[in-house]
Amino acid sequence: YATSSYYSWLILNFGSYCYFSEKEMLLLLNFISVFAALKSTKQQRLRQALLRRNCAVGNQSLDNLNDSDLKNFIVDDKHGIIYCYIPKVACTNWKRTLIALNYSEPYPDPMSFKHNWVHQFERFQHLNDFPKRFDVYLFVLQAKLKHYTKFLFVRDPFVRLISAYRDKMLNYDQYFYEGYVRLILLLYEKQTNITYNHEVAKKQGLQPSFYEFIQYILDPQTEKKEPFEPHWRQMYRLCHPCFIEYDFIGHQESLQEDAQELLKILKLENAIKFPSSYENMTSVDSVMDWFQSVPLEYRRKLYRLYEKDFKLFGYRRPTELLDD
Structure with a gap:
């Protein structure tokens, strides 16, 4: 099937060679708009159907939410x-x-x-x-x-984890340093006599490795104290898509x-513009690079921990990280 992007390209590149009357051009642009809307609506239906299918097991009620x-x-x-x-x-x-x-x-x-x-x-x-x-x-x-x-x-749950690590473990403020970074360094690097000040820590180059961050997430003791910090808590636990x-x-x-x-x-498309995003989207190769330091056994445990997010929201199982 022809796509809307193809027709956009056709207009931009062949406008000087092909003659379109004003009426024909309007009809073509309207087709592009309708095609994109139908494609998008179908995509939303698929995403919602996937949620319903994966949420079908168990008794889901608002009464379960506190x-x-x-x-x-x-x-x-x-x-x-x-x-x-x-x-x-x-x-x-x-x-x-x-x-x-x-x-x-x-x-x-x-x-x-x-x-x-x-x-x-x-x-x-x-x-x-x-x-x-x-x-x-x-x-x-x-x-x-x-x-x-x-x-x-x-x-993508693993890409989100990488983003959380880069933001909160490498570019930490006092809150994340004191509550998480320092603890990870004490637990998994066995460092002692570590400063309590995040600015001093940054000057000293203190930062946990990605593998240590994953160890912390997988450690059974972590959630015995309190639920995961929201930046790495599972998405379904934050937004409860099986209840709402x-x-x-x-x-x-x-x-x-x-x-x-x-x-x-929302009928707001002409009233406000959503800001452009300049965040570097992590590629599959880049994800592989991040996980190279993480043993296969830990990758598989991590997938099991975030498996519900992968399945509910339609993200593929990253076989390149999980299979021998």
């Missing part, structure tokens, strides 16, 4: 939106966009809001902020979940196209 399970759900009553954010999956730019939408039109440029500022929890209303009297709370919760447009964006029926499931790998489609669904 207050802390709803921390990652941002509510925008003005536009009827619920966004479940997943760290390391474009959440900074989606938060910027949602903040901009809370201003009057014309909306400000989302990029005008600073990175650290948009991550302050109190900037948003969350799904667990509503009255806690159980009958009222459940009524409000169910009404919003039924009538609002609910969306999330996901990412999402209207839109975006992928980091097709971020700009998916973001544009979502804004169209």
Whole structure:
């Protein structure tokens, strides 16, 4: 079948050689738009069907969710939106966009809001902020979940882990140094007398290896103390896709196209522009490079730990990392 990108290329490259009347050009452009919409709608149906199929096992009910399970759900009553954010999956730019939408039109440029500022929890209303009297709370919760447009964006689970390592283990602040980096160095490098100050640590070149980070995640003791830090917690545990029926499931790998489609669904495509992403998308070869230092046994354990994310969101099993 011809694709919309092919027709776009045809127009751009053969416009000087082929004669299109204005009417024909409009019809062709309309076809491209409709084709892209149908293709995109089909993709959303496939993503949602995959979720339903993989969630079919077990008793899934909102009653199983507690207050802390709803921390990652941002509510925008003005536009009827619920966004479940997943760290390391474009959440900074989606938060910027949602903040901009809370201003009057014309909306400000989302990029005008600073990175650290948009991550302050109190900037948003969350799904667990509503009255806690159980009958009222459940009524409000169910009404919003039924009538609002609910969306999330996901990412290849191993690529997300690499991104979390680079951001929080190599480019750490005091919080991540004190809570995680220093602990990993003590546990797996057996270092002693390590500074408590992250700036001193950076000057000394202190940083855990990727393998040590994976060891920490796989260590049974890690989650005995507290749940995984959200930057490496499984995506399904943050957004509960088997309890909540999402209207839109975006992928980091097709971020700009998916973001544009979502804004169209929300009838906001002409009112605001989702920021361009400049993050270097990690290739299969690059993932292989990162995991070279991780023994096969640990890779397989790691896959089992994140297997539900792979299956629920349609990411292939990375055989090149897991098979002999």
